[in-house]
Amino acid sequence: MRKATDRALTKRLVDGLVLQAKAYPQFDANLAGFGVRVHPTGRKTYFVQYRNKHARSRWFLLGVHGTITVEQARSDAKAVLQAVAQGHDPADARTAFRRAPDMNELLNRYVADHVRKRNKPSVRAELERVVERYIRPTLGLLKVAAITRGDIEKLHRSMAATPRQANIVRAMCSKVFNLAEEWEYRPEGTNPCRKIARYPERHRERFLSAGELERLGAVLRRAEGEGLPWTIKAEGKATAKHLPGEQHRRTIYPRVVTATVELLLFTGCRLSEVLGMRWEHVDLAAGSILLPNTKAGRQQTVAINAPARRVLLALRPACIQASPWVLPNRSRVVAAGQEANETLGLERPQRSSDGPLKKDAMEAAWQKIRAVAGLDDVHLHDLRHTVGTYAGQSGANAFLVRDLLRHSDLSMTHRYVNQSEDPVRTLSDLVGQRIAASLEGGKTADVVPIRKLTT
Incomplete structure (x- = not known):
């Protein structure tokens, strides 16, 4: 029932409403339930009051006066009342949405219940890194139920410069939302990653030539001997006066670092496998x-x-005294024997609980080593590619190369075998020589080397 104090709300009327010690409502005379609440602080908020299908009274906030106009608030109030007439409860729906889990909550559960329980430590670390570096900063505050394909496309598109990493993020998001459906965070069949195309990836075929290996070997010897020169990023009096003399601007790398590079090349192992050797x-x-x-x-x-x-x-005599790891970390000081640490090239003695050489530390050292060697485009994993390529070029068949690199199937191995032209030529010569000899009645055919065409 309309009260005598109800008046049609206009901007002039709302602006002129006086403040009181307590908040009070001023209802609109033309639309039942629509009104403005005047707070003692001077803030005025539009609302609509209604009863839901269970006859419970609800107050639905529409907006703040000054942010929205009276006309906008009245239009929104009509939309709310229309939804109520259809049996909906907008206030309960808004509350439920506010309480709904956001992506941070889902990502926390993904890491705790899936990543850490179903993956090896090295894989866990990488998956958690991707979550923290790429997914959480972009999607973390959004509601799980509100994520759309456009949100995932935007994230995927922002990483176009690194297509492989972008595809990894897309695949991880797809897994996260599959689990969201399984955990009833989203309805079935609503994964927003569907139909988002992967970026084409160009598999690296980089391996070191004999000349590059020679340069790398020379740099490794310098690194643990005289040291490698610093890279000075800033010049000028303010910086230069704090620097040591030029002859002292070198970093000597411990033997465990250079030994890591050598073991990668001699064994064909992955970096994580070499660092984890005991x-x-x-x-x-x-x-x-x-x-x-x-x-x-x-x-x-x-x-x-x-x-x-x-x-x-x-390495063995020194390492056994200092650590159970073949390539120990060099982080803490304990009494482990000065001779052992000098052999390893460590400035401080080691403790067995220190663990192996850290991947990040090795990657940082490699950045400097490869720069001095003129191998700026070579990654540590390319040393494994080098082993596979040299195996293929030596004439080994795909099965031997597979077993050498411990591939699960031949699909990865063929990339190394197919790069080998000389063994194929040698094999072709041998087969051709035998066939020609038979055709000529047992006379051995001469194999004439084919000159390489120059362009």
Whole structure:
């Protein structure tokens, strides 16, 4: 029932409403339930009051006077009352949406209940890094139920410069939203990653030539000997006066760093596998290294060739005194023997609980080593590519290369075997020579080398 004090709300009327000690409502005379509440602070908010289908009174906030006009508020109030007439409860729907989980909550559960329970430590670390660096900063505050395909497309498109990383983020988001449906955060069949095309990826085929390996070897010897020169990013009096003399602007790298590079090249192992090697798994007598945790998800064995054996023999006496790790970290100071630390190239003695050399530290050291060697486009994983390519060029078949690199199937191995032209030529010559000899009645055919065309 309309009260005698109800008046048609206009801007002039709302502006002129006086403040009181307590907040009070002023209803509109033309639209039942629509009004403005005047607060003692001077703030005035539009609302609409209604009863839902259960006869419960609800107050629905429309907006603040000055932010929206009286006409806008009245139009919104009509829309709310129309929804109520159809059996809906806008106030309850708004409350439910505000209480709905956001992406931060979903990502926390994804990491705790999926990533950490179903993946190896090295994989867990990488997945958590992607979540924290790319997904959470962009989507974290959005409601799970409100994420659209456009949100995922925008994130995917923002990473177009790094297509492989963009595809990884897209795949992880797809998994997150599949779990969101399974955990009833979203309705079935609403994964917003559907129909978002992956970026084409160009697989790296980089490997080191004999000349590049020679340069790298020279830089490794310099790194642990005289050291590598600093890179000075700023010049001028303010900076230069705090720098040591030019002859002292060098960093000497510990033997564990240069040994890591050598073991990557001699074994063809992945970086995580080399850094995770423990002496208890190295059998120099049998010439093998046991890898308990690998990408394949099972134990694997690596053959120790002569160069790798020399590296391990040089490290073993010192490392066993300092750490169970083949390539120990150098973070803390304990009494482990000065001689051991000098052999390892460590400035401070080691503790067995320190763990292995950190991946980030090795990556940072490689950035400097490759720059000095003129190998700016070479990644540490390309050293594994080098082993596979040299194996293929030596004439080994795909099965041998697969076993050397411990691939699960031949699809990855063919990339190395197919790069080998000389062994194919050699094989072709041998087959052709035998066939020609038979055709000529047993006379051995001469194989004439084909000159390489120059352009």
